[in-house]
Amino acid sequence: GFLKWTWRLTYLSAIGGTLYIGWGIYQGRTPPAQYDPDPSKKTLVVLGTGWGAVSLLKKLDTENYNVIVVSPRNYFLFTPLLPSCTTGTIEHRSIMEPIRSFLRHKKAAVKYYEAECTKIDYENKMIYINDESEIKGSTSATEVPFDMLVVGVGAENATFGIPGVREHGCFLKEVPDAQKIRKRIMDCVETATFKDQSPEEVKRLLHMVVVGGGPTGVEFAGELQDFFENDLRKWIPEISNNFHVTLVEALPNVLPMFSKNLIEYTEQTFKEETIDIRTKTMVKRVEEKYIEAEYTDALGKKVLEKIPYGLLVWATGNALKPVVKDLMSQIPAQKDSRRGLFVNEYLVVKGTENIWAVGDCAIANYAPTAQVASQEGAFLARLFNQMAKTDSIETELAELSNVQEKATSKDLRDEAFGKIKDLQKRLRRVKNIGPFEYSHQGSLAYIGSEKAVADISWLTGNLATGGQLTYFFWRSAYLSMCFSTRNRILVIMDWAKTQVFGRDVSRE
Template sequence: RTAFRWIWRLTYLSVLGTFVYIGYEIYQDRNPEPQVPRDPSKKTLVILGTGWGSVSLLKKLDTENYNVIVISPRNYFLFTPLLPSCTTGLIEHRSIMEPIRSICRSKKGPVTFYEAEASSIDTNRKIVKIRDNSDIRGDTTETEVPYDMLVVGVGAENATFGIPGVRENSCFLKEIGDAQQIRKKIMDCVETAAFKDQPAAEIDRLLHMVVVGGGPTGVEFAGELRDFFEDDIRKLIPDIADRFRVTLIEALPNVLPSFSKQLIEYTESTFKEEEISIHTKTMVKKVTDKAVEAEVSKPDGTKERIVFPYGLLVWATGNTLRPLVRDLMASIPAQKDSRRGLAVNEYLVVQGARDIWAVGDCAVAGYAPTAQVASQEGNFLARLFNNMAKTAELEERIQTLSSSLNLKPGVNSADVSREIEDAERKLQRIKDIKPFHYSHQGSLAYIGSEKAVADVSWFNGNVASGGTMTYYFWRSAYLSMVFSTRNRLLVLNDWLKSKLFGRDISRE
């Protein structure tokens, strides 16, 4: 009984503690402390983008040390790992968006934000040209922003490899708008398939959802789609539910190439149970408004052409460079051999450029283009810039002390010398910042039917696991990673709402 009483007390205290913590976080968000006044004598640090790399930098940066300007066409941060869940309405899109203005306001030093696209970077004049591409334009739509230091964190675009018809006919899955478009199109296909007197072949085409690219984006989307049909559509529109099909097309011999072999096999067998057909060694060559044409490599070395009629096509074949990054690379001779992004050194400095750093998917630092890498790079740059500011401050102090030592009669030279030594020691410690080192925490992916796969780093080794327990791990890991308390509560609420009432299938 004593043990029971203690367990009860501890549970009570931890629940109470959680509520107090959440309450405190909400209070702080709603009542931020006054910001220190802007100091024009500080260096101007311009950050391009509001994605994983740039926002991680901003969150950890001591903004009172710089005049910080953030420029991005997106005035929010997007928690991409939960984006596939928005395509079916499991999670509402606003639950994974965090307004950049709230992040800027939560900083001690003021941060200026411009909702604009950086159109070009002049490295000689140290200027970024920006353009307002929003629907409502003022008299000024283009202008220049000078910088002392520049961080490029603009991410990447969807790769289409120039395959005809892709841009015109497919949906991508990178931004909130893409997820909303997919959600709308899925329901459009369903309602059109349920239209009176619809021919059987047309129903089959409309309910055939094709996903191209068997990387994590394609796999997670296929899993979410299957769940949506099994959990909701089958119950609400049973007459057409059996005609629903999901096909995943992948050019390589297997899906999820970056995961361990046993998890690839587990994913493929789970997809088989979920009746998601996987076509590997199948390269899409052409897309029309109603069909995907692909070439299959057969075991005997021959190739066969197959056609997949589709209702919805989602294209998830990875990343390519944004025009801004391509132009910047072309203007820097040292970047001429780099193909996949801005080549950076071990301190994330863009090679061949002065005072420019790059983070995330637009930078080539030898790691995969993931949120994990981008956020660690952002954190590293924040540490670097915080240290640089402290270095400048200490150097200035050493200079002032040294001159007082030489010039001012009557100062206690022993005291001043001690202070100088102290400052020099601190300076040395700060200057010893180690180069960027990426620490891989593991890879996680949702594969449908409340199952997930995880390759997790564990004491210099790797633990591979798949199944329902991994799914709960996946959910709690991502919930803990969501940047703000507000978003965490919204995501929790969405999960609960979908569990209790099903997904909202109304088409906006």
């Protein structure tokens, strides 16, 4: 009897689950009709389609504003899984979500322009935008006025002015970066196996150098070593003795934001995976075929070493975008800021009244992470929704006081008075929105060979853990954080494909 019931329950939950997913997919494909944007409402311009901006748009009641989104990228990118796209563990389209379909699901329509904002004119409440894509129409540069502006343009790759980085290195921030790396890995491998290649060249071409021991560098190095161990050495055995990954970091440790035991765990795992970690080594110059790095030898003398490479991936953190730098130069209160826009506890750009900033371009005392950006975006959505409510209550209040003044009888006056009292109470409640508070859920990073590290805050304190179990946690956590059901299904299919067939080693 018990077994029979267990089976029935299993059946029922399977049917329920399928119906639920099916309903989700159906709704995703058939959005209801939208209201047109109302030009009489305040124009809210949002710059960017990254973590900060999209999290704002997700929760924003768009019917309260005339919303315009400007970004050169017409999709949202789930960056935590981008390192997996460099080796084909995951295909890049699986972690992209088109902004068009996302915006089409909002109650009131939102205008989207695929363009880069080249200048924000703070005084005149105007932004200048440029269509940077290949296809141009009769116009490709124009201006958009705003009443309210949210800057969520992210950051640029830091190079610290080190010569040669832009010309010879690959960054890892956007989809085209991951595609370029994927192509280059295979190009290096195929060129290394070219007829009569000299042994030094083979060694150089198969030397994969990663600069920057932050999470981007570490995750990429882990993915690359996996690619070699699981696929490359199987199909191209002749590279086995020469393929080598080196991680160069200026500080004494990699992953400085993780706890000490996890740093040690990562360094030990890398040793086992035969990834070389060169800490306290600062890259000073980049040439086409080698980098120059400085380290201090056992006698305390500074040594400049030439390290030949085939592939160079540069992951040394964030720098300011020119459009942000330009905005800062227009606002005296931003004069002392170097790393981004100073914002107050409501994410208002200091020195302005109608500009807010979220994510990597804002300085709010938190690390530049997706976690912070998305919480900031969600906070702004709440704030703007409340502000709209406040506006509508205030208009209603003004109308009611008019009614009260002109009322011809005591009853009418009393009625209006009662309504005013209620509205004032509601207004106080609505206006009472607290400042932004970040809630840190923890840090996670993949370190290769199906291992991950996690520093997680639990109710009871902190949990620092590493290993294979953490890897399953890492997978499920990232899967649950994916943007949509579609993304989740695609990522699961990619993981399964990699498990069954291995990664694709063809060079597109």
